[in-house]
Amino acid sequence: MAKIKGDIVVNIERCKGCEVCIASCPFSTISMSEEVNSKGYHFAIKVNDDCTGCSNCALVCPDGVITVYRAKVTV
Amino acid sequence: MEEKFAHPELRTPENLVYKRTDFLVDRPLSYCPGCGHGVVHRMLMEVVEDKGIGSITIGISPVGCSVLAYDFLNVDMLGAAHGRAPALATAIKRLWPNRYVFTYQGDGDLAAIGTAETIHACNRGENFTIIFINNGIYGMTGGQMAPTTLPGMRTSTCPYGRDVGIMGHPMKITELIAQLPGTYYVTRQAVHTPAAVRKTKKALRKAIDCQDLGKGIGFVEVVSNCNSGWKMTPVQANQWMEEHMFPKYPLGDIKVDGELVK
Structure with a gap:
């Protein structure tokens, strides 16, 4: 069965931890890290495998730190 | 740091769905975390990229938080005196009619000190695009009351809430300029959800396309947040x-x- 699978790459140093992406993600895939970046912000990380690459998070991200990939994979 | 749910095999150019446009300069934005300016900057530059007008676009940055827009938008930019961006845009568009000109202004700039310039540029039916970010507050200077502040809203200069009896009513400048015959496309959008962001991008595209028609101002108001000013x-x-x-x-x-x- 074909399935859509997505992946996000967060530019950790640019993330300001505003959490707007968390509110926009329909699959609760994003959460804030426990670590901080060099500016002291918690940054967005992927916390489960449900991402479909819908790019909602990337659209609302004020700093444009999220890059989205999406592919059809056969399970 | 090890990424637990990463899929490096998916990260190939053919699988790429969304990335930050190259028309934004590769440096961190100076805005507060969560500010809507960043999204509007990105959508505007995506429109410029889609339209392929990067080399013939001239932007005008205002006074306010987005005064530093010229550091982030990778197109030709000019800085105007406080509120005078529409006047400067008028001059540029008249001297360079084949350029795409936009002004990017906040509510303190466009609706307070620049009211006259805005209304008269719209009334003359100039042929450029105005992008108006409305967050109901003077964000850059520390959250003072703006003409667009809501009744009862607390700011640093009306700490007990805006009293419309003393301080007047919030100004809906977008409805005001829509009445003028010189405007061709007037809209109000937001950038707080993915759907709203997509709509804003379409609206920006339409407002920039107005310049091809030469029939008047394209005006896009974006209702945005100011989480620092609103505390x-x-x-x-x-x-x-x-x-x-x-x-x-x-x-x-x-x-x-x-x-x-x-």
């Missing part, structure tokens, strides 16, 4: 904006193709 977290600020700003500043097109629709 909230970004997510709370977006919720507060939905509950309080949108009833006063309803989203949607106000004037399309020169005809009032609302």
